[in-house]
Amino acid sequence: MNQHTRFNLPICLTVEEDAFFHTDEIVRRYIPDIIGQKAVIISEEFLIGIYREKIEDISRDFGGAEIIAMGGASFDEAVSIAKKVCVEDIKIIIGIGGGRVLDTAKYAAHISKAVYICMPTSLSNDSLASPFSVLETYGKVRKTFACKIPTAIIVDTNMIINAPEGQTLSGIGDTIAKHTALFDWKLSASKSGSQVDDFAYALSRMSYDSVYHCDEKNMKSRVFIRILSRALVMGGLAMEIAGSSRPCSGSEHLFAHAIEEYYPEVKISHGLGVALGTIPACIFQGQEPDGIMRFFKAHGLDFDPASYGITAEMFADMWLKARTVRTGRITVLDGIKHDTVQLNEIYSRMQEGI
Numbered sequence: 386m387n388q389h390t391r392f393n394l395p396i397c398l399t400v401e402e403d404a405f406f407h408t409d410e411i412v413r414r415y416i417p418d419i420i421g422q423k424a425v426i427i428s429e430e431f432l433i434g435i436y437r438e439k440i441e442d443i444s445r446d447f448g449g450a451e452i453i454a455m456g457g458a459s460f461d462e463a464v465s466i467a468k469k470v471c472v473e474d475i476k477i478i479i480g481i482g483g484g485r486v487l488d489t490a491k492y493a494a495h496i497s498k499a500v501y502i503c504m505p506t507s508l509s510n511d512s513l514a515s516p517f518s519v520l521e522t523y524g525k526v527r528k529t530f531a532c533k534i535p536t537a538i539i540v541d542t543n544m545i546i547n548a549p550e551g552q553t554l555s556g557i558g559d560t561i562a563k564h565t566a567l568f569d570w571k572l573s574a575s576k577s578g579s580q581v582d583d584f585a586y587a588l589s590r591m592s593y594d595s596v597y598h599c600d601e602k603n604m605k606s607r608v609f610i611r612i613l614s615r616a617l618v619m620g621g622l623a624m625e626i627a628g629s630s631r632p633c634s635g636s637e638h639l640f641a642h643a644i645e646e647y648y649p650e651v652k653i654s655h656g657l658g659v660a661l662g663t664i665p666a667c668i669f670q671g672q673e674p675d676g677i678m679r680f681f682k683a684h685g686l687d688f689d690p691a692s693y694g695i696t697a698e699m700f701a702d703m704w705l706k707a708r709t710v711r712t713g714r715i716t717v718l719d720g721i722k723h724d725t726v727q728l729n730e731i732y733s734r735m736q737e738g739i
């Protein structure tokens with residue numbers, strides 16, 4: 386296959402103040418081909434309640450697009466939306482919401498081959514532009530499905546400024562995680578004799594650098610929101626180019642997956658789970674975690690596991706489970722022994738902070 390046909394790129398990435406109030410203008414500017422085509426808006430009941438005015442404005446911009454409050458972020462829900470889209474000759478799916486909505490809308494667009502416009506209401510992780518959707522399959526059991534990336538991504542900075550701070554922190558955590566993910570990706574390539582895609586590597590590294598070295602520390606500032614939006618999208622594109630989640634997901638993600646799967650009672654977002662995983666992952670990789678700990682502290686990201694109800698015993702067990710939670714994914718964990726003494730030390734270090 387030709388190298389250049391392996392991946393797609395979005396046509397538009399707009400990060401603007403009040404962007405949700407002038408989507409018609411953005412669409413005219415970037416994707417005029419779709420003007421006049423039938424569209425549907427996917428969101429959630431509570432978001433439609435909060436953002437009724439904005440969502441109705443977007444609906445008007447798309448010729449009175451139907452607004453659907455989705456039931457759950459499940460495979461069945463995505464399939465039923467895709468069915469409606471195909472049967473009713475709808476050509477555009479607009480997802481307005483957080484990760485759950487965006488993953489469902491993205492997969493529905495993938496199945497129905499509709500144009501997908503992604504409009505996040507928070508910046509909680511890099512799934513907004515990634516070629517994957519995480520959906521519930523049987524009951525609460527979740528699975529990651531490959532899919533196409535959005536045609537357009539429209540970020541309204543005012544919307545993000547008003548989103549709960551924890552969600553932006555989660556997006557920061559998912560971006561900083563690329564530091565250990567990239568290390569693990571190189572390690573895995575050298576062990577398995579495979580290749581790291583240099584361009585995907587560089588994009589993911591740039592995503593991390595742009596946030597880690599950002600002088601603007603105020604998460605509510607437009608400058609920071611613009612940088613974080615681009616960083617998350619760059620992460621998604623790195624995965625699209627690499628054809629895998631490896632540029633953005635290593636041992637720190639295995640730790641977060643172990644929490645999700647074995648400790649569902651621990652209420653921690655994906656991005657904060659991986660942020661917590663990044664500090665020990667750094668240590669396992671022989672990298673100094675002080676810089677990242679200082680960075681988290683400067684942004685008010687709490688990395689004391691106890692704050693999330695994680696005890697030292699649970700912490701050690703989570704790292705044990707992380708080794709088996711995604712079989713076949715080579716990370717630094719494969720080359721080190723499970724050492725509860727070391728894990729207790731790391732736990733105390735994370736409790737003490739910097």
Ligand SMILES: [Zn+2]
Nearest residue numbers: 510511559659
């Ligand atoms: Zn992630």
